[in-house]
Amino acid sequence: MNKLDAQRQKEIQQAEELLFAGPQALGFAKGLFQGHFVADWVMPYPRIPAAQQTELDETLTGLCKFLDEDLDPAEIDRQADIPRGVIDGLGRIGVLGMTAPKEYGGRGFSQMANCKVLEEIGRRCASTSVFVNAHHSIGIRALLLFGTHEQKQKWLPKLSTGQQLGAFALTEKEAGSDAANVQMQARPSEDGSHFILNGEKRYITNAAIAHELTVMARTPVPGSDKTAITAFLVTPDMPGFEMLEARMPKMGIRGTATGRFALRDVKVPKENILGPPGKGLKVALTVLDFGRTTFGACCTGAAKTCLDLAVQHANTRKQFNKTLGNFDLVKKKIARMAADAYAMESMTTVTASLIDRGLEDYMLETAMLKVFTTERLWECINDVFQIYGGSAYFVDLPLERMLRDARINQIGEGANEVLTSFIALVGMRGPGMEFKEIYDTMMKPSRDRMSKAWAAGKNRLGATIRVPDVPVQSEQLRGHARQLGRLIWRFNFAVNRVLITYREPILDMQIVQERIANAAMDLFASTCVLSRQDSEIQFARRNGDAAAPDRAAADLFLRQSFRRIRSSLAGLTDNDDKALLAAANSCLAKPPS
Known part of the structure; x- marks a missing residue:
């Protein structure tokens, strides 16, 4: 290994604290990077238990009726406000406390069921889905996961019913995607009874309407x-809480109350510390895992709306004496939307099931879901926009609003570029550590190191020579399953080659990271689609041909996904990276005109 200077070592240490703070068990996504197919994480395709499915169906029936009758997305966009009546209605139905335990006034639903609810809201109104996500999935979620019994008893009953609203306050001027760069200070009082908070937060959804805010601030480390x-x-009635801007004007999701506030010598009782002192970053990153899952559900709902609108217009709009649906380039867009919507729903369901099963590490899967679904939704909206042509540009159709609303998805809850690097670096850490064991043993042999290096080498060699088995029950899917197994093998080989070729500098090589992450995301998405298709085919076999699934969208997605994976891996050795960086550096070096 090249000798790194002190600053470089510090950067690596900080990156590891941020990226690798959680458990390091071999989950499904991490397994892909090591050439393994951890089947029991994704197969069989998860289903909501029958008893809860009945309750969920009843909830969805009532919710859809309420949304269709009382929710006006266009008016919410025009007025830049979600009416209190809508919030109260969501509270009555139980949407605002969907996964909170019944003992605290919630519905006690699973994350899978919660995602189905958010999908229906996402089909209709992005502002409302973001409001619910901010309140429930990241707002009160921190309290559900890290709160003491006393804190839960105090806050959850009113938060779960919508009598009170929650918010999650992480973002600051210098702490956006760099979540570890929080500058808000919290110093303990002399008697130790409370902390005094000072600083500003911005871009906080629900800030101006929240009764309870989970606020991240820096505290001294004892003895250091x-x-x-x-x-x-934190509550807004605490002296020194100042709302600087209640509703920041913005491009999309205008109905949400996105605010900016300051804390000036705000005294917060020590009893209001959430989770262990000094572990706020873990609280934040864990909560965001949940938020990214429901993010996927909201994007899935919006993608389905895009598909419905595209099909409707293609079947009715005539040009050149035939409907648009007769033109191949329109068909291409519709087919792509159908394939992507199917994959988005499949990924969301599988990822939510990992949370419901209590598996200990799903941060890679949630990051993949967030990047994949937000990028695909943007493409879906662009495609349906193009199918509608000039009419889509005007406000009498929902498409221009949907386009404005969707753009934030690639930025919020972790910018996609940051998460792309996160996926690649966290995924490569496992095989990277095994290579390090082997290298260290070669440099400084010892009995203990020899044992560890032997285990690491055995694992690396096994993954290199063995194509993983992808078990499916349906004969018609075995060709896709074999292709997926071979692509996982090729992906593992490519990861090994990248680590051996670049070593530590890979931490900065974001274009290479992007190719690795894109291949990994498509491998995960393809797995979810294959698992779902296998389950649906088996279900149809048991229940007769009438229940046979439409395989066209899934088949198309798998074919296109496999092609993208091959392209991403080929790009690791056949690319224009040097020319690209040279062109960018040339532009950046020019003085401003």
Whole structure:
């Protein structure tokens, strides 16, 4: 290994603290990077238990009726406000406390069921889905996961019913995608009874309407001159809480109350610390895992709306004496939307099931879901926009609003570029550590190191020579399953080659990281689609041909996904990266005109 200077070592240490703070078990996504197919994480395709499915169906019936009768997305966009009546209605139905335990006033639903609810809201109104996500999936979620019994008893009953609203306050001027760069300070009082908070937060959804905010601030580390991030429960009635901007004007999701506030010597009781002191970053990253899952559900709903609108227009709009649906380039867009919507729903369901099963590490899967679904939704909206042509540009159709609303998805809850690097670096850490064991043993042999290096080498060699088995029950899917297994093998080989070729500098090589992450995301998406198709075919076999699934969209997605994976891996050795970076550097070096 090349000798790194002190600053470089510090950067690596900080990156590891941020990226690898969680458990390091071999989950499905991490397994892909090591050439493994961890089948029991994704197969059989998860289903909501029958008893809860009945309750969910009843809830969805009532919710859809309420949304169709009382929710006006265009008016919410025009007025830049979600009416209190809508919020109260969502509270009555139980949407605002869907996964909270019944003992605290919630519905006690699973994350899978919650995602089905968010999908229906996402089909209709992005502002409302973002509001619900901010309140429930990241707002009160921190309290559900890290709160004490006393904190839950105090806050959850009113938050779960919508009598009170929650918000999650992480973002600052210097802490956006760089979540570890929080600057808000919290110093303990002399008697230790409370903390005094100072600083500003911005771009906080629900800030101006929340009754409880989970706020991240820096606290001193006892016995050290360092600080660490701690989560606090803050209420807007605390002296020194100042709302600087209640509703920041913005391009899309205008119905949400996105605010900016300051805390000036705000005294927060020590009892309001959420989770262990100094572990606020873990609180934040864990909560965002849940938020990204429901993010996927909302995007799935919007993608289905795009598909419905595209099909409707293609079947009715005539040009050149035939309907648009007779033109191949229109068919291409519709087919792509159908394939992507199917994959988005499949990924969301599988990822939500990992949470419901209590598996310990799903941060890679949630990051993949967030990037994949937000990018695909943007493409879906662009395609349906193009099918409608000039009419889509005007406000009497929902498409221009949907386009404005969708753009934030690639930025919020972790910018896609940051998450793309996150996926690649976290995924490659496992095989990277195994290579390090082998290298260290070669440089400084010892009995202990020899044992570890032997285990690492055995694992690396096994993954290199063995194509993983992708078990499916349906004969008609075995060709796709074999292709997927071979692509996982090729992906593992490519990861090994990247690590051996670049070593530590890979931490900065974001274009290479992007190709690795894109291939990994398509492998995960393809797995979810294959698992779902296998389950649906088996279900149809048991229940007769009438229940046979439409395989066209899934088949198309798998074919296109496999092609993208091959392209991503080929790009690791056949690319224009040097020319690209040279062109960018040339532009950046020019003085401003």
